[in-house]
Amino acid sequence: MATMTMAKALNAALADAMLDDERVLVFGEDVGQLGGVFRITDGLQARFGDKRCFDTPLAEAGIVGFAVGLAMSGLRPVVEMQFDAFAYPAFEQIASHVAKLRNRTRGALSVPMVIRVPYAGGIGGVEHHCDSSEAYYAHTPGLKVVTPATVDDAYSLLREAIDDPDPVVFMEPKKLYFAGAETALPTRTEPFGRAVVRRAGRDATLVAYGPAVPVALEAAEAARDEGWDLEVVDVRTIVPFDDATIAASVRRTGRCVVVQEAQGFAGVGAEIAARVQERCFHALHAPVLRVSGLDIPYPAPMLEHTHLPSVDRVLDAVARLQWDDQPDRRWLTEGSAA
Amino acid sequence: MTTTPQAARRASPRKRRPATPAAPDPAAGLLPETTPVRLLDPDGTLLPARADYPEPPVEALREMYRRMVVGRRFDAQATALTKQGRLAVYPSSRGQEACQIGGVLALRDDDWVFPTYRESMALTARGIDPVEVLTLLRGDWHCGYDPAQRRTAPQCTPLATQCVHAAGLAYGESYQGRDTVALVYIGDGATSEGDFHEGVNFAAVFKAPVVYFVQNNRYAISVPLSRQTAAPSLAYKGVGYGVPSEQVDGNDPVAVLAVLTRAVAHARAGKGPFLVEAHTYRMEPHTNADDATRYRDTDEVEAWRDRDPLARLETYLRGRGVLDDAAVAEIAEQAETYAADLRERMNTQPTVDPLSLFDHVYAEPTTQLVEQREQVRAELAAAAEEDA
Ligand SMILES: Cc1ncc(C[n+]2csc(CCOP(=O)(O)OP(=O)(O)O)c2C)c(N)n1
Numbered sequence: 047m048a049t050m051t052m053a054k055a056l057n058a059a060l061a062d063a064m065l066d067d068e069r070v071l072v073f074g075e076d077v078g079q080l081g082g083v084f085r086i087t088d089g090l091q092a093r094f095g096d097k098r099c100f101d102t103p104l105a106e107a108g109i110v111g112f113a114v115g116l117a118m119s120g121l122r123p124v125v126e127m128q129f130d131a132f133a134y135p136a137f138e139q140i141a142s143h144v145a146k147l148r149n150r151t152r153g154a155l156s157v158p159m160v161i162r163v164p165y166a167g168g169i170g171g172v173e174h175h176c177d178s179s180e181a182y183y184a185h186t187p188g189l190k191v192v193t194p195a196t197v198d199d200a201y202s203l204l205r206e207a208i209d210d211p212d213p214v215v216f217m218e219p220k221k222l223y224f225a226g227a228e229t230a231l232p233t234r235t236e237p238f239g240r241a242v243v244r245r246a247g248r249d250a251t252l253v254a255y256g257p258a259v260p261v262a263l264e265a266a267e268a269a270r271d272e273g274w275d276l277e278v279v280d281v282r283t284i285v286p287f288d289d290a291t292i293a294a295s296v297r298r299t300g301r302c303v304v305v306q307e308a309q310g311f312a313g314v315g316a317e318i319a320a321r322v323q324e325r326c327f328h329a330l331h332a333p334v335l336r337v338s339g340l341d342i343p344y345p346a347p348m349l350e351h352t353h354l355p356s357v358d359r360v361l362d363a364v365a366r367l368q369w370d371d372q373p374d375r376r377w378l379t380e381g382s383a384a
Numbered sequence: 385m386t387t388t389p390q391a392a393r394r395a396s397p398r399k400r401r402p403a404t405p406a407a408p409d410p411a412a413g414l415l416p417e418t419t420p421v422r423l424l425d426p427d428g429t430l431l432p433a434r435a436d437y438p439e440p441p442v443e444a445l446r447e448m449y450r451r452m453v454v455g456r457r458f459d460a461q462a463t464a465l466t467k468q469g470r471l472a473v474y475p476s477s478r479g480q481e482a483c484q485i486g487g488v489l490a491l492r493d494d495d496w497v498f499p500t501y502r503e504s505m506a507l508t509a510r511g512i513d514p515v516e517v518l519t520l521l522r523g524d525w526h527c528g529y530d531p532a533q534r535r536t537a538p539q540c541t542p543l544a545t546q547c548v549h550a551a552g553l554a555y556g557e558s559y560q561g562r563d564t565v566a567l568v569y570i571g572d573g574a575t576s577e578g579d580f581h582e583g584v585n586f587a588a589v590f591k592a593p594v595v596y597f598v599q600n601n602r603y604a605i606s607v608p609l610s611r612q613t614a615a616p617s618l619a620y621k622g623v624g625y626g627v628p629s630e631q632v633d634g635n636d637p638v639a640v641l642a643v644l645t646r647a648v649a650h651a652r653a654g655k656g657p658f659l660v661e662a663h664t665y666r667m668e669p670h671t672n673a674d675d676a677t678r679y680r681d682t683d684e685v686e687a688w689r690d691r692d693p694l695a696r697l698e699t700y701l702r703g704r705g706v707l708d709d710a711a712v713a714e715i716a717e718q719a720e721t722y723a724a725d726l727r728e729r730m731n732t733q734p735t736v737d738p739l740s741l742f743d744h745v746y747a748e749p750t751t752q753l754v755e756q757r758e759q760v761r762a763e764l765a766a767a768a769e770e771d772a
């Protein structure tokens with residue numbers, strides 16, 4: 047066991063994958079000599095040569111489209127989008143080709159690849175560097191969408207993503223890059239499609255993913271002082287989604303708050319809340335609540351703390367879970383004619 | 385003897401600075417010819433031979449003629465099938481036969497083609513079953529042939545996106561030691577898309593063996609070429625990427641095949657991509673659903689009718705003595721048989737299986753897809769029971 051950051055674990059996963067499978071090529075903007083702006087590809091070019099890890103022209107659609115062709119020729123591309131919002135130029139390639147080629151050709155052609163996206167905020171980044179773009183990808187059938195919240199998961203999920211027969215959008219929470227944890231690589235955690243209970247509790251379930259997981263865990267810790275014993279479930283893989291683990295948890299606790307960093311409207315948290323409600327209605331003592339970012343463009347650094355779901359906001363939501371079996375008065379009046 | 389200053393100057397003229405040797409033009413060899421390469425006059429007579437674009441072997445030209453005749457018949461049949469409601473839509477390539485067939489003939493069977501929706505004729509000329517080609521337009525699935533086996537990407541509708549795929553595929557092939565060439569068909573309008581730029585640029589930077597073959601048929605649906613570019617011609621876009629290019633008379637089958645043959649050889653030799661622009665014209669509307677009279681007049685269309693690529697090649701081959709009435713009749717007969725077979729096979733309603741919708745979304749269906757599949761299965765079973 048040694049302490050390691052998520053950034054280093056991701057770097058180790060790339061290196062180990064390149065070692066195990068010579069079809070794996072890593073490319074993108076500044077990933078070669080520089081090792082990526084977050085240093086996730088640090089040392090890969092020196093170790094594996096500039097044919098296995100290389101810089102491309104500065105063009106995101108080009109990077110992903112090039113990966114499509116490479117995958118068609120039998121290689122395993124792992125591409126880096128430099129930041130969340132800079133992946134948007136690639137969206138047509140992702141939505142129209144990466145996600146659909148297997149389906150369009152009835153399985154004759156598949157393009158397994160990993161599109162790594164450093165995402166979300168909490169790092170004081172200026173505009174266009176902090177978007178939570180997971181819903182765009184999760185809404186696109188044919189893509190798998192994965193986001194680690196722990197160092198072990200960062201390594202294991204990335205290895206699995208590279209081996210996966212389907213294209214994977216691998217969303218890396220930037221604010222967790224340099225947080226360290228005890229780990230012994232190479233480690234393998236639960237496979238794709240499995241959510242994990244990070245903290246067991248009896249009173250309510252907090253469902254979170256990626257950058258929201260540490261917030262949920264912290265909130266659960268703080269909730270002890272208020273007398274609530276909260277369970278925290280880490281979604282890990284948004285697609286494929288683990289209904290079973292989450293529903294089982296909510297049926298046990300009878301209450302649920304979904305926590306996500308992204309803006310809330312039409313987001314992944316909305317999907318999770320709907321699925322929980324569909325499956326657990328009779329076990330629920332209160333409506334499923336969501337705590338998310340505000341429905342605004344990602345704010346400037348000095349204002350981001352107002353936007354980001356905080357421990358307090360999570361606790362406020364927990365407090366609204368009808369502990370005395372009284373409905374929140376706001377639900378009784380909201381939308382009714384004055 | 386005394387000399388005046390003027391005389392002295394006259395006697396020993398001022399030394400001129402040695403001229404700096406002109407730096408070699410880095411764009412030399414990248415620019416296309418100023419007018420489209422032409423080897424055959426519109427009336428079918430051969431122009432003076434050119435060393436840089438040798439005339440293709442006459443057997444190849446005869447085969448080109450055959451495939452053009454069959455291709456045009458296929459195209460007419462597909463248009464007819466659309467009128468009968470058998471196809472949802474059909475974008476005809478009538479008038480562009482020299483390009484459609486030339487692109488296929490310039491390649492080896494193990495080379496890759498990246499076609500658009502316009503290339504149904506080219507794909508049948510590649511030997512793909514026409515029913516499989518028309519699957520997309522009939523609407524029973526998105527792609528009816530096996531792209532990996534046919535070395536032919538699915539027909540691409542999101543404009544220009546295939547330009548980057550070809551760069552990646554061709555680079556991947558050469559990375560793995562194979563000498564595969566990829567040929568991209570693309571329209572004039574689509575060259576305005578970012579992915580055209582990114583594709584050609586990636587191919588150039590990675591020296592990927594790709595031939596970008598622009599069929600400039602002068603319109604993108606209704607929008608004329610003048611709205612796409614201020615470049616002298618689309619082939620001139622190559623120089624900006626360091627990619628050699630050529631423009632060719634796209635209704636001259638001999639020149640099209642000659643230019644593409646050279647472009648493919650360039651790519652296969654490891655010299656990187658090549659850009660070819662063929663000047664041509666689509667004789668039909670954009671698709672059967674389009675009304676071309678709203679944006680071009682009949683005089684223009686009639687002028688292009690006189691430059692028909694098929695008549696041009698036929699006249700030439702007859703003159704060469706390699707095509708006679710009997711051969712023409714025999715090829716026409718082949719085309720009729722091909723069309724009749726297609727007609728008959730397209731007259732049966734294809735069977736589609738709603739449950740197959742879930743098969744190839746992922747390598748393995750997710751739990752949610754398994755549930756939805758079960759729901760649809762139950763719906764179908766209930767409907768069948770009601771019918772019974
Ligand atoms: C990205 C994108 N935008 C718009 C369209 C709709 N569209 C289909 S064909 C076409 C015109 C394309 O013209 P051109 O590239 O010249 O090819 P042609 O149809 O003439 O062969 C348009 C606008 C599309 N398919 N993809």
Ligand SMILES: [Mg+2]
Nearest residue numbers: 571572603604
């Ligand atoms: Mg056009």
